[in-house]
Amino acid sequence: PDNRKGPYGSEKDFETIIAAMKRIASIGKEEGVVFVLENCPYSHCPKGEMTLRIIKAVNQESLRLLWDPANSFRAEKDLVPDSYKSWSLLEELEALYPYIDHIHVKDYRFRPELAKPFEHRILGEGEIDFLSLFDFLKNKGFSKAVSLEPEVDPEGAIESMIRLDSIL
Template sequence: MQIAIMTDELSSDLETALEIGMDWGIRHFELRGIGSERVGALSPFSTHHMYQTIEQTGATIAALSPGIFKIPLVDPNVPEGFQVLRWQDTEEFYFRKNAIQKLEDHLNVLLPESLAIAKRLGVKTVVIFGVNRPDGVSSDDCPEFVIDLLREAAKKAGEAGITLALENEHICFADSAEHTARIIEKIDHPNLRINWDPANAYYAGEDPYPFGYQFVKDYVAHVHFKDAVTDPNGHCRYVVEGSIRWEQQLEQLQKDGYKGFVTIETHCRPKIASARQTLERIRKVLG
């Protein structure tokens, strides 16, 4: 098992993030945000500068997180209704058209671009998401359209020799460990695995370890490390040390033979201090 860190959890400036991480003895990094852009959708100059910076520092890129499919669902198979007022019909038409186009763009533009970046950087894992659930829709009711979308993405990744790691995220159909594993099993493609994020499972109302982990343990290709607590008002928030049984989770991953990356992703401020404390916490277990 190897430690990595999300560069934008240290600094939005890639060079600064790599310098800080390498000063701490980290050699593996995950790319998500660079400046005000996200990997996979960078400007030509930002893409050139990214390659140049990584090459000059000698850093290894553990994974990419371009935000693929972390967008609202509009099922193209659902027939449109008609409102009494024409302007309402017009708004609905363009909302649906733009949302469907965005999903198609993620599949046919953002995904291929991300796979191309991964291949150039020698990255084997690209993190994706299970499409944002509409309000009031249960994650138990994942539409076939989403399954088909993820299956097609897995096929494209397979052709490129890259593994897609479906991250469990509380706003998506793949929210809890149980729901995420169910999607993986339904698609049944070797290039679609799981990016296990226990804190996201906690946000989804699931006990991530040991309960949630039992569903995902055979599919884990990548891990995100952050922690969370629930305040007295019942609201979840991210913290450096919270309710996740991370020490036991890391030990179990080791026992189960997991040899991939654990990426520090604190979502906390101050960024650098939080990341450093998290790194020390992980090193106490992994050495």
């Protein structure tokens, strides 16, 4: 996404990504494996709702979601179409839940005074309400993969592991 100034999620983006994901899902079906698509700015789909659109268009069990709530949280507002800005993280989780196979966990704090305003934080020291997200997952009986992606220094990563363990 760093190579362009306009927003992500154009119709051309979706057509290109959906065509590629259909090919990948076909390979997954043939090989008996499941691929996951992450909501990420580098996939031109930083919001979970954007990846949900792709998953629904491909409509194959061999392509599922890797949901990263922090990527949705930090999606740059001027680079995301308005139609993808209305859901809270909990609303996003509720909509994506049936398609999720994996969840990444990391935390951010928004600091507008910084050149890159989203600052990586130790889990629980950022602005993402993981307690409500994990409460929803627990109530649903979520049993898929969750992995810590702390993106902080080694000491902060260890602290994030301890905090994730206490949340779980």
